[in-house]
Amino acid sequence: MSSNKRFFNYDQNFWLNIQRDNVIGVKNLKEEYKLSDEMLTYSLDKNERARVEYDVLDEAMLLVYNVPHQRKSENHYETTPMAFILKENGIFTFTTENTGYVVRLMESLLQRTPNMSVYSLLFQTLFLISDSFFPLVEEVNSERQRLNQKLREKTSNQNLLQLSDLEIGLVYLVTGTKQNAVLIEQIKALAIYRKMSEGEKEQLDDALIEAKQAVEMTNLASQILDQLSGTYNNLLNNNLNDTMKFLTVWSLLLTVPTIVTGFFGMNLQLPFTHSVFGWGIALVISLVLSVWMLVALWRRIK
Numbered sequence: 001m002s003s004n005k006r007f008f009n010y011d012q013n014f015w016l017n018i019q020r021d022n023v024i025g026v027k028n029l030k031e032e033y034k035l036s037d038e039m040l041t042y043s044l045d046k047n048e049r050a051r052v053e054y055d056v057l058d059e060a061m062l063l064v065y066n067v068p069h070q071r072k073s074e075n076h077y078e079t080t081p082m083a084f085i086l087k088e089n090g091i092f093t094f095t096t097e098n099t100g101y102v103v104r105l106m107e108s109l110l111q112r113t114p115n116m117s118v119y120s121l122l123f124q125t126l127f128l129i130s131d132s133f134f135p136l137v138e139e140v141n142s143e144r145q146r147l148n149q150k151l152r153e154k155t156s157n158q159n160l161l162q163l164s165d166l167e168i169g170l171v172y173l174v175t176g177t178k179q180n181a182v183l184i185e186q187i188k189a190l191a192i193y194r195k196m197s198e199g200e201k202e203q204l205d206d207a208l209i210e211a212k213q214a215v216e217m218t219n220l221a222s223q224i225l226d227q228l229s230g231t232y233n234n235l236l237n238n239n240l241n242d243t244m245k246f247l248t249v250w251s252l253l254l255t256v257p258t259i260v261t262g263f264f265g266m267n268l269q270l271p272f273t274h275s276v277f278g279w280g281i282a283l284v285i286s287l288v289l290s291v292w293m294l295v296a297l298w299r300r301i302k
Contacts, residue, residue, distance in 0.1 A: 006107075009115050017093045017103050020044055020083075029092065035060070035085060043083035043094045050081065050179035054190045060087040061192060065126060065183065066176035067099045068133050075162070076169030077136050079176035082129075084122055091118045102129060119196055123203040126184065130210040133177055137214075137221050140166055140173075144225055151232055160232065167225055174218045181211040249297050256293060257286040 006015045018025045020043070030040055036055065039062045042048055054061045063086075066079040082099045085092040095103060105128045109121060116124070144166055150159050184207055187193060196204070 006110070008110050008121070009117060013089045013091070013118050013121075015091045015093070015106065015110070015118075015121065017095060017106075020046070020094045020096050033087065033090065033092070034058075035087065035092070039085055043085060043092075046081070046096075048081045048083070050176075050183045052183050052186050052190070054192050056191060058087065060085060061190070063122070063183070063187075065129060066180050067102060067129055068136055068173065068176065069098045070101055070132075071098075072169075075165040076172070077140075078169070078172045084125075086118050086122060089118065091121060101132075105129070117197075117200065119200045120203055123200065123207045126180075126207040127203070127210050130177070130180060130207065130214045133173060133214040134217060136173065137217050140170060140225075141221055144221075144228065148228060155232060163225075163229055163232070167222075167229060170218065170222045170225060174215075174222050177211065177214040177218045181208065181215050184208045184211050249294070252293060252297065253290050256289045 004017055007013070008015065016029070018029060020026075026040060026044065029035060030037070036058060039053075039055070039060065042051070042053075042062055042064060048064050050064050050066050052061070052063045063084045064081045065084065067082045068079050069077055078098075080096060080098050082096075082102060083094040085094075093103070093106070102125065106121065106125050109116070109124050109128075113120075144163075147159055147163050147166070150156075151163070184204065187204060193201070193204075
């Protein structure tokens, strides 16, 4: 574990990252740094919602933040909760394969500003995580425009399924950004907030502004995609209605000759039964009734 430990701020603070599935490492972390079972349980839960807690007795803060994946899963982007624990002069992070890029972001921050505090490192990291949502939303918007063009040419099932994948991905992004923004707001209500420096509070405000911008951007993309999806659903329904109207009209028109010829096919005494023009008369009657029915249906449909 000591090899993963990095000191900063003139060796007054340290940062320790550990893989979430490293059972032995987590156990050693608990024994060496006296982290509570509750905080470690929340940190290792892959389904944990974004949250922030501060333990006054241990003077430890737990923060779970939604981090977007950089690669698609099943043709859409998802988010994964990543835990940060701040205790005394240290910051602990718990990463997975999908959130490992956050480590590189934190390393770059420490390279640029090696004398920052643990709260400054945390808040600037949250800022960069929120910023990482923007390229994904821009990619979704570009994909939406491409699909829109293809759907205008042909409304195929494959294109509609791709549109559905975009909607699923945006659900993850919208939910993740909303939870993140609420989480940062909650930090201001914690007792530790009053002990922060003005610079740290300003960095927290910057992270909150970036998180809210991510919420607005993902919401806008989601609303546009919902509108687009609804439009094509209406078009498909309208095309189905037109097809059903066409088939209904033709089925009714074809029924008229069947009824007329059915009467003349009966073994009964009917007018024109023995006439040499009987077939022609039946045909004329069928045509007249068909035209009358077509005109009546056309006026009703219009």
